[in-house]
Amino acid sequence: QITLTESGPTVVKPTQTLTLTCTFSGFSLSTSGLGVGWIRQSPGKALEWLAIIYWDGDKRYSPSLTSRLTLTTDSSKNQVVLTMTSMDPVDTATYYCAHTYYSYAAVWGQGTLVTVSS
């Protein structure tokens, strides 16, 4: 059974850096075709892909956010960490990590709501 759990702060201040951790189980990130992605959803709005890491270590970022995003992995802990700098109130959203199969989000975490407020 594949599961993913997001963890991190629920509130960050403007200009701060957000660090979210996705802890997964039930699959290996080194399996061909698989990956872990991050997706967010602002309240009442549509979904937005942020970043994805593939089985071969390739990392891709949203073109509109690439300067602010970094993905790192800890394979010993089955974790993928997303870092987003210069947080702004417009970044308030539910952040999801997902197990991906050829860039489709096949299994999702429950999501974590991050509010950006001073």
Place this chain on the structure above:
Amino acid sequence: IVLTQSPATVSLSPGERATLSCRASQSLSSYLAWYQQKPGQAPRLLIYDASNRATGIPARFSGSGSGTDFTLTISSLEPEDFAVYYCQQRTNWLTFGGGTKVQIK
């Protein structure tokens, strides 16, 4: 690539057929997926590569199309199918459409 979903909202009754559209600003070949999201829940993958049902998805959900025009069809709406549906492409980066809400009439 911009994905435009239509209609934004559709009102239907249980048992009726739902036809949702997703149009892309450039050709996707068949690299399109559909997701369902219910209030307070994470989305769920329904269809990938335009017409392949994901694991555990009922046969009443079907996808079709290629190039720039895609359709998600729910053959007979069950009460649990009233939700928001999103399409997603993987041809050029990864983007979602704006969603279609299927609500009870």
